[in-house]
Amino acid sequence: MPLIEFKNVSFKxxxxxxxxxxxxxxxxxxxxxxxxxxxxxxxxxxxxRCINGLIPHFHQGALExxxxxxxxxxxxxxxxxxSTIVGIVFQNPxxxxxxxxxxxxxxxxxxxxxxxxxxxxxxxxxxxxxxELKHLLDKTPIELSGGEQQRVAIASxxxxxxxxxxxxxxxxxxxxxxxxxxxxLLDTLNxxxxxxxxxxxxxxxxxxxxxxxxxxxxxxxxxxxxxxSEVLYSHEAERSGVNIPRLIRFFKKLKELNPKLISNPVTIxxxxxxxxxxxx
Amino acid sequence: MSxxxxxxxxxxxxxxxxxxxxxxxxxxLALGVSALSIIFTELIVLLIIFxxxxxxxxxxxxxxxxxxxxxxLTLLIVFILFVNIIFNGLSxxxxxxxxxxxxxTAFSLFFxxxxxxxxxxxxxxxxxxxxxxxxxxxxxxxxxxxxxxAQTIREAxxxxxxxxxxxxFTQRIKNFIPIIIPLIVSSIxxxxxxxxxxxxxxxxxxxxxxxxxxxxxxxxxYTVLITLLAAIIISVIIKFVVGxxxxxxxxxxx
Numbered sequence: 001m002p003l004i005e006f007k008n009v010s011f012k013x014x015x016x017x018x019x020x021x022x023x024x025x026x027x028x029x030x031x032x033x034x035x036x037x038x039x040x041x042x043x044x045x046x047x048x049r050c051i052n053g054l055i056p057h058f059h060q061g062a063l064e065x066x067x068x069x070x071x072x073x074x075x076x077x078x079x080x081x082x083s084t085i086v087g088i089v090f091q092n093p094x095x096x097x098x099x100x101x102x103x104x105x106x107x108x109x110x111x112x113x114x115x116x117x118x119x120x121x122x123x124x125x126x127x128x129x130x131x132e133l134k135h136l137l138d139k140t141p142i143e144l145s146g147g148e149q150q151r152v153a154i155a156s157x158x159x160x161x162x163x164x165x166x167x168x169x170x171x172x173x174x175x176x177x178x179x180x181x182x183x184x185l186l187d188t189l190n191x192x193x194x195x196x197x198x199x200x201x202x203x204x205x206x207x208x209x210x211x212x213x214x215x216x217x218x219x220x221x222x223x224x225x226x227x228x229s230e231v232l233y234s235h236e237a238e239r240s241g242v243n244i245p246r247l248i249r250f251f252k253k254l255k256e257l258n259p260k261l262i263s264n265p266v267t268i269x270x271x272x273x274x275x276x277x278x279x280x
Numbered sequence: 281m282s283x284x285x286x287x288x289x290x291x292x293x294x295x296x297x298x299x300x301x302x303x304x305x306x307x308x309l310a311l312g313v314s315a316l317s318i319i320f321t322e323l324i325v326l327l328i329i330f331x332x333x334x335x336x337x338x339x340x341x342x343x344x345x346x347x348x349x350x351x352x353l354t355l356l357i358v359f360i361l362f363v364n365i366i367f368n369g370l371s372x373x374x375x376x377x378x379x380x381x382x383x384x385t386a387f388s389l390f391f392x393x394x395x396x397x398x399x400x401x402x403x404x405x406x407x408x409x410x411x412x413x414x415x416x417x418x419x420x421x422x423x424x425x426x427x428x429x430a431q432t433i434r435e436a437x438x439x440x441x442x443x444x445x446x447x448x449f450t451q452r453i454k455n456f457i458p459i460i461i462p463l464i465v466s467s468i469x470x471x472x473x474x475x476x477x478x479x480x481x482x483x484x485x486x487x488x489x490x491x492x493x494x495x496x497x498x499x500x501x502y503t504v505l506i507t508l509l510a511a512i513i514i515s516v517i518i519k520f521v522v523g524x525x526x527x528x529x530x531x532x533x534x
Contacts, residue, residue, distance in 0.1 A: 058479050080485030088480045095470055096477040100397050100421050107492040112482035114490050121492070142424050160481065 001071065002027040003164065003196055004051055009065035010220075011046055011055055020046040022220040024065070030163065033190045034198045035207045035228070037242050038217035044200045047217070048166040051198070052086040053079040070163065083109065087157030091169040093149035097141035102133060102152050105141070109160040123159045130192075131155045131185065147178025151185065158189075165189065167199040171206065183207060204232070205245040208266050216240060229264035247271055290345075291395050297500070298340035303394045303402040305501040310390040312508045316515055317382040323371055324528045325515075326378035333385045342392045349388055350381070357381075371531040396420040401495050411484060418474075426467060433462050 006026040012019050021043040028034065036044050049055040053074045056063045067074045070085045090096055099105040106127060110120045128134045131151050141149060150170055157165060167186070171179035187210040189195045201207055214231040216224040224236040231237055232248050248266060251274070255261045260278050265271040298306070317329050337343050350357075357377055364373030394402075400413035437458045438444070444455045518524060 052480055054476060054479065058476060078485060079479050080482035083480055083482050088477075090473060090477060092473065094425055095473040098418055098421060098474060098478065100395070100417060104397060104492070109481035111490045111492055112485060114486045114488040117490060117492060120490060141421070156481065 003030045003070055004028040005068040006050070007066045007068070009050060009063070009067055011050065011061055011063050013046075013059060013061040016061070019220050020061075021050075021217075024222060026215070026222065026225070028196065028198070030196055031190070031194045032196055032213055033187070033211045034213045034215060035204065035211040036198055036200045036215045036217070037202065037204060038223075039241055042217040043220040044217055045168055046220075048088065048168060048198060048200065050074065051164065051166060052088050053077060053082040054088075080112070083162070084113065084160050085162055086164045086166060087154075087160060087162035089150070089153050089157055089165070089167045089170055091172045093146065093153045093173070094141070096153045096156070097149060100140050101138050102141075102144075103137040105152055105156045106133075106137075106159050108156060113160065120159070123161070127155045127158045130189075131158075145178070146174050147181055150174060150178070150182055154182075154185070162195075164196045164198070167197070169200050169202065171201065171203060179203065179206060183210060186210070202243060204243055205247075208245055208247075216242065228266045232266060233264045290391070292342065292345065292392055293395075294341055294393075296340050296393075298336060298342075298389070299393045300500070301393075301504060302495055302497050302501045303390075303398045304406070304495070305497070305504050306390050306394055307402070308505060309508055310386040312512055313386040314383055316512060317379045317386075319516070319519060321372075321375055322524065322528055323375045323378070323531050325524070326375050326382065330378050330382045330385065333382060333389070336389055337385065340389060340393050342389065345392055346385065346388055349384060353380075353384065374532070397493075398495065401491065401493065404491065405495055410489060425470075426463070429466060430459065430463055433459050433466075437462075 004026070005028075006024045009024040010019050010022045024047065036047065038044055046055065049059060050063075050067050051069060051074070055061065056075060057079050063075065069082065072082070072085075074082060097105055099108060103124065106124045107120050110123060115123075124137075125134075128137060131154065133148075133151060133155055136144065136148060136152070141152070144152065150173075154165070154167075154170070165186075171182055174182065183199075183206050186197055186199065190197050190210075199207065199211075208228060211228060213226065214224070214228045215222055216231055216234075216237060218236075218240045223240065224231045224234050232244055233252065237244055245266070247268065248264075251261070251265055251271060258278060261274060263270070263274045263277075265274045313329065313333065317326060320326055320329070337346055357380060360380060361373050361377050364376050396417050400417040403413040403416070404410055434444075442455065442458055444452070446452070446455065
C-alpha cells in the first residue's frame with residue numbers, strides 16, 4: 001500500500017472560479033525523496049496542503065476525490081491528528097517560529113499533543129542532536145541566521161515524529177551555502193530515518209544529487225512524473241519553463257550532436273560517466 | 281528616543297536572586313508595592329517605600345535599565361511636579377513624584393526580570409486559557425519582526441518619494457498612511473501563514489496539553505511573599521488603626 005495516495009483529486013479554493021488542482025492521481029511510497037516543481041501558481045502548494053489536511057480543514061473550498069495518507073482518509077481526520085504523520089515546513093521560517101526560544105519551539109508540537117514531559121525532552125534532545133541545534137536551544141528566533149531558523153522549523157516538525165515531511169520552498173529565503181546545507185540535511189533525514197520527503201523547489205540544480213523522483217505540475221495538473229532523468233529531459237519540462245539545470249541543457253544539446261550518447265545524466269558524476277563511455 | 285521608556289520593560293537574561301523568583305511572586309510584589317504607595321500619601325512613608333525598592337534593583341543588577349526609563353519619563357515627572365506645586369504645594373508634589381517612582385520601579389522590576397515565556401506560563405497556571413497566554417507571548421515574539429517590516433516599507437515608500445517630515449501636524453500624521461496600510465495588509469497575510477503553521481502542529485487540538493516547563497514556587501518565593509504580606513499588614517494597621525507616629529508625618533512646611 002502506498003504511503004500517500006491521491007485518487008482523482010480536484011480542489012477549488014472558496015472564492016475562486018477555476019480549479020487550483022485538477023484530476024490528480026498520485027501514489028507515493030515510504031522513503032521516497034521527491035522534488036515537486038512547476039511555475040508559480042501551478043498548484044504545488046495546494047497539493048501539499050492536501051496531504052497534511054490543511055485542505056479541506058483550514059483552507060475552505062470544494063474538494064473532490066480522495067486522499068489517503070498512511071491508510072487514513074484526510075477528510076475524516078483532523079489536521080492535528082495528521083500532524084503526527086505529516087510534518088510541514090513553509091517558505092518563510094519567520095512565520096513558523098512562534099515561540100521565544102528554540103527549546104519551546106521544538107516542544108510546541110508535542111506539548112499540543114499532550115505527550116508526557118520526559119518523552120518530549122527525549123525527542124527534543126534527539127532532534128537537536130541530529131540537526132546540530134543543541135547550542136541554540138535558549139536563543140530567540142531573531143538571534144538566529146536564516147539557515148538556522150529553517151533548521152529549527154524542520155526540527156519543530158520532526159519532534160512530532162512524522163513519517164512524511166513536506167517542504168514548501170524551504171531555501172527561498174536562504175543564501176546558497178545555507179540552502180545546500182538544508183538540502184543535505186533532508187538527504188540525511190531521508191536515509192537515516194527513512195523519512196518520506198516532498199520538497200517544492202525552483203532551484204532544481206540543488207536537488208539533483210539527492211532526489212529519486214520529480215513531479216512536474218502545470219495549471220493544476222501533473223504533466224510529468226518519474227525519475228529525474230526522464231522528467232527533466234522531457235518535452236514537458238522544456239515547455240513548462242522550469243529552470244532546467246545547465247548540465248541537463250548541455251547534455252540535451254550534446255545528444256543532438258552525438259547519437260552515441262544514449263543516457264540521460266542528471267548529476268555531474270553521471271555526466272562524466274556518460275562522456276567517458278562515448279569517448280571509449 | 282521615545283523607545284527608551286520601554287527599555288526598562290524589556291526582559292534581560294541575567295542570573296540573580298530576583299530573576300530566579302517565580303513570576304507570580306514578582307507580580308505579587310509589584311502589585312503589593314503599588315497598593316502601598318497608593319494607600320499612603322505621606323512624604324516620609326513614600327520615601328521609605330521607594331528606598332526599600334532600590335536594594336531590589338541592585339540585587340537584580342538592573343539599575344542601568346531602570347535609569348534609562350526614568351530618563352525617558354523626565355518630562356512627565358517634571359510636569360507632575362510643577363502641576364502639583366502650583367495646586368497642592370511642594371510637599372505634596374514631591375510625594376506624588378515619589379509615588380510615581382515607586383510604581384515605575386515596581387513594574388519595571390517585574391518586566392525586567394520576568395521572561396515573557398514565564399509570564400505566559402504564570403498566566404496559564406493562574407487559570408487564564410492557553411490561547412490568551414499564548415497570544416500574548418506571540419505578540420511579544422513578533423514585535424521585532426513587525427518593526428523590521430515597518431522599516432522596510434518605510435524605506436520602500438521613501439525611495440518612491442514619500443516625505444514623512446513634510447507639512448503641518450495633521451499632514452504629518454497623514455504621511456504615515458502609505459506605511460500603515462501595507463503594514464496591516466502584510467501582517468494579515470503573515471497571520472494566515474502563522475495560523476497554518478500552528479494548525480499543522482496541533483495547536484489547541486487536545487484539552488490535555490502538556491507544559492514542558494511548569495512553574496514551581498520555591499522556598500525563596502514563600503519567604504518573599506510572607507515578608508511582603510507582613511509589610512502590607514503592618515503598614516495598614518499603622519495607618520488605619522494605630523495612626524502614624526509624628527516622625528513619619530513630617531513634611532516640607534510650604
